[in-house]
Structures are given as C-alpha cells and as structure tokens.
Amino acid sequence: MTVTPRHIAPAERRTRLALRHRLTASTRAGSPEEIADSLVALHGTDPATVYLAVGARLADPSGTVPETARALYEDRTLVRMHGMRHTVFVFPAELTAVVHASTGLAVAARERAALLKDMAKAGAPDAVWLKEVEDATLAALARRGQATAAELAEDEPRLREQWVYAPGKNYEGVHTVSTRLLRVLGVEGKIVRGRPLGGWTSNQLRWAVASAHPELDVAEAQSALLRRWLTACGPATEADLKWWTGWRVTEVRRALASIGAERVALDEGVGYVAAGDLAPPSGPAEPWAALLPGLDxxxxGWQQRDWYLPPELRPALFDGSGNVGPTVWWNGRVVGSWAQRPDGEIAWRVLDRTAVGREAEAAIGVAAERVREWVGATRVTPRFRTPVERELSA
Incomplete structure (x- = not known):
C-alpha cells in the first residue's frame, strides 16, 4: 500500500525555522557555540556577518563580540574554513573533519589543479617549485603561530612572485603566488583563518596552521553532514540540498538513503526531513522580529525561498551575484531590510506591508534598538551591498 507523505505547509516550516534557528525570545542561546551548533554553519565570507548572526540569537547580545572572539581565536571551539560551495563558513570545531571530507577534498583537488594549470599557461614555475614554496610557507606559519600573507612573504619571498592570468582576455589579471597558494592550502584544510588585524569587522585576516583531525570516509561524512543539516533546517527539497552542499545529485540521493531521510510533501514538491522528524512542532512560536545580517x-539556507521570502522583494534585497543583504523578519517571513547609518542609527524599512501591522512595527523597532545597543560605536558596512541597504545607509 502506498503511503501518502505528510504535507508540511509553509506556516509549519516557518515555525520550525523560528524555533530551531533560535530566533524567538525563548529560544535564544547562551553562547556562540550553541548558535553555530543549531545552524550547522555561520557564513564567514564577511567577518561582520558572523558576529551579527550571533548577536541576533544571543539571549544577552552585549557579550557578542568578546564571546565570539573567544570561541574563534582563544578556545577554537569555532573554526572559520572553506566549506560548501567553495564558501567560507564558521563551523563547530567537531564538524571540521566532516566538512573537510564531505565537501573540501573534491574542491581542493580542483583548486590545486586550476592553480597549476594557470601557472603553466603563464610560463610560471612548475609543481616542484610550488611544493617547495608550500613547505616553506607552512614551516614559517608554524614558527609564527599566526601571520598575514605579507608577513609570510618576509620568510618566503617567492610568495610575492606574480604571473599574468588570461593575457589578452577581457578578464586578464595579475595573480600573486601568496593569494592563490594560501587559498588552496585553506581549502585543503592545512591552514585556517586566524585573528584579524583590527576589529571584528576587519577583512584583514591572519592565517594559522590547522589542527589535526581524523580522515573520514567521504560517503560517511556526507551522510553525517546531511543528517545534521536536515535536523536543523528540514524539510528541504532535493534542489535545496544539492544547492546548499554543492554536491552532485547522486551524492545527495545516496546520503538521503543512507540516513533514512523521510519523504514529505511541500508546496514546491517532494521534500525530506531527518529520520524521526515528521511530528509538527509542539506549539506555535511566539511572535518574533529579527534583524539578520547580509549572508545570514x-x-x-535554501535555494527555494518563496515560503519565507516573497519573490517580489528579491531585486531590492539581493546583489547581482545572488548574495542576500540585511533582512528584517516578522514571524518567519522576510518583510524588509535594514542598514546602519554613519551616526550609528539602525534604519529599517518594511517592503511587504501586507504582512506587517502595529505589533510588528513595534517589535521590529525593539529589534533595531537591540542591534544598535550592542554594536555601539562600530560601523558596519556589508561586503555585498544591495539597493535598499545602500539607500537606507545614506
């Protein structure tokens, strides 16, 4: 007998999101580690995003900066490294081996091959030369503990060498050995990003030698990561999973079968939840508002976003490369955007008036004040700027 999959409506998905992503007052966390564990990963391409994402979910956001810095740079319970889709994330330390095996190894192989190919085309030195530079760089980094690319080049001058990439093409550029090699070493899991130069919004990061971790079977690691993500973010479609992981569809299907993921019906079509996660939430989430940063x-989290983000808002909220800017949320829906002005004021604008009334306006105002208080004198500009963010920040 064919069993009809349970239908999970958008309203239930929004409730799951609110509770599992610690966005309601009663579900806020006590530490950055709890938040990263609940979300699986924090986007780390823009350093400020990590702190703003944590601050939005901490019960006491006044400790956002020192507590997040402690986790990242002192206790090393959170690690910033390349992960899914060749993107920089911040992961719980216990997940680094899983991420490296499930997604990093394949990307790393492509990155090293591309680097050697580009060098060969430009007539630059060969793989033997690059290995010598790599070994010297890792040795210098081990001696220093943490260092910038410029500091490492003092110990290994060959890192400063350059070559012309794609000569004669409209995308011709000059590549430096340090930029490409450090990127490859990062994807390979040999080095990780360390404490930045400057404050918590700085993009000038040091590098450090990565801690050793066990080498895991690729398929087992993919199953472990998918189970973790579905528990935090399910239900999701196969397209969502393929997009988030960056894997081939055959790898997604193999991992779904391995973990016994359960099929459900979504408005978008067939979806999946983790084994044993079919039951609806015990009750509705209390009304909540949040100001989340760009790339939150x-x-x-999902490729198919209509259940929480109205399609008509996308042109104002995304840049030309598909990066989301700062968003205003009300009860599980994106309803607007926000920005910080030069004087520190948090300006926000509702773009979807159909979903917002007086209660929502008041709650959003409280959330904006919450951000202003803990950010204080620091000025934050998103790395990827969107039309409405630019307008609000002026």
Whole structure:
C-alpha cells in the first residue's frame, strides 16, 4: 500500500525555522557555540556577518563580540574554513573533519589543479617549485603561530612572485603566488583563518596552521553532514540540498538513503526531513522580529525561498551575484531590510506591508534598538551591498 507523505505547509516550516534557528525570545542561546551548533554553519565570507548572526540569537547580545572572539581565536571551539560551495563558513570545531571530507577534498583537488594549470599557461614555475614554496610557507606559519600573507612573504619571498592570468582576455589579471597558494592550502584544510588585524569587522585576516583531525570516509561524512543539516533546517527539497552542499545529485540521493531521510510533501514538491522528524512542532512560536545580517545562514539556507521570502522583494534585497543583504523578519517571513547609518542609527524599512501591522512595527523597532545597543560605536558596512541597504545607509 502506498503511503501518502505528510504535507508540511509553509506556516509549519516557518515555525520550525523560528524555533530551531533560535530566533524567538525563548529560544535564544547562551553562547556562540550553541548558535553555530543549531545552524550547522555561520557564513564567514564577511567577518561582520558572523558576529551579527550571533548577536541576533544571543539571549544577552552585549557579550557578542568578546564571546565570539573567544570561541574563534582563544578556545577554537569555532573554526572559520572553506566549506560548501567553495564558501567560507564558521563551523563547530567537531564538524571540521566532516566538512573537510564531505565537501573540501573534491574542491581542493580542483583548486590545486586550476592553480597549476594557470601557472603553466603563464610560463610560471612548475609543481616542484610550488611544493617547495608550500613547505616553506607552512614551516614559517608554524614558527609564527599566526601571520598575514605579507608577513609570510618576509620568510618566503617567492610568495610575492606574480604571473599574468588570461593575457589578452577581457578578464586578464595579475595573480600573486601568496593569494592563490594560501587559498588552496585553506581549502585543503592545512591552514585556517586566524585573528584579524583590527576589529571584528576587519577583512584583514591572519592565517594559522590547522589542527589535526581524523580522515573520514567521504560517503560517511556526507551522510553525517546531511543528517545534521536536515535536523536543523528540514524539510528541504532535493534542489535545496544539492544547492546548499554543492554536491552532485547522486551524492545527495545516496546520503538521503543512507540516513533514512523521510519523504514529505511541500508546496514546491517532494521534500525530506531527518529520520524521526515528521511530528509538527509542539506549539506555535511566539511572535518574533529579527534583524539578520547580509549572508545570514537562515536567509541563505535554501535555494527555494518563496515560503519565507516573497519573490517580489528579491531585486531590492539581493546583489547581482545572488548574495542576500540585511533582512528584517516578522514571524518567519522576510518583510524588509535594514542598514546602519554613519551616526550609528539602525534604519529599517518594511517592503511587504501586507504582512506587517502595529505589533510588528513595534517589535521590529525593539529589534533595531537591540542591534544598535550592542554594536555601539562600530560601523558596519556589508561586503555585498544591495539597493535598499545602500539607500537606507545614506
């Protein structure tokens, strides 16, 4: 007998999102580690996103900066490294081996091959030369503990060498050995990003030698990562999973079968939840508002987003490359955007008036004040700027 999959409506998905992503007052966390564990990963391409995503979910956001820095740079319970889709994330330390095996190894092989190919085309030195530079760089980094690319080049001058990439093409550029090699070493899991130069919004990061971790079977690691993500973010479609992981569809299907994922019906079509996760939430989430940063993992968690982000808002909220900017949320829906002005004021604008009334306006105002208080004198500009963010920040 064929069993009809249970239908999970958008309203239930929004409730799951609110509770599991720690966005309601009663579900806020006590530490950055709890938040990263609940979300699986925090986007780390823009350093400020990590702190703003944590601050939105901490019960006491006044400790956002020191507590997040402690986790990243002192206790190393959170690690910033390349992960899914060749993107920089911040992961719980216990997940680094899983991420490296499930997604990093394949990307790393492509990155090293591309680097050697580009060098050969430009007549640059060969793989033997590159290995010598790599070994010297890792040795210098081990001696220093943490270092910038410029500091490492003092110990290994060959890192400064350059070559012309794609000569004669409209995308011709000059590549430096340090930029490409450090990127490859990062994807390979040999080095990780360390404490930045400057404050918590700085993009000038040091590098450090990565801690050793066990080498895992690729298929087992993919199953472990998918189970973790579905528990935090399910239900999701196969397209969502393929997009988030960056894997081939055959790998997604193999991992779904391996973990016994359960099929459900979504408005978009067939979806999946983790084994044993079919039951609806015990009750509705209390009304909530949140100001989430650009590239926040909740806003970027799914490829198919109509259930929480109205399609008509996308042109104002995304840049030309598909990066989401700062978003205003009300009860599980994106309803607007926000920005910080030069004087520190948090300006916000509702773009979807159909979903917002007086209660929502008041709650959003409280959330904006919450951000202003803990960010204080620091000025934050998103790395990927969107039309409405630019307008609000002026």
């Amino acid at each position: 993992p909740t806003a970027m």
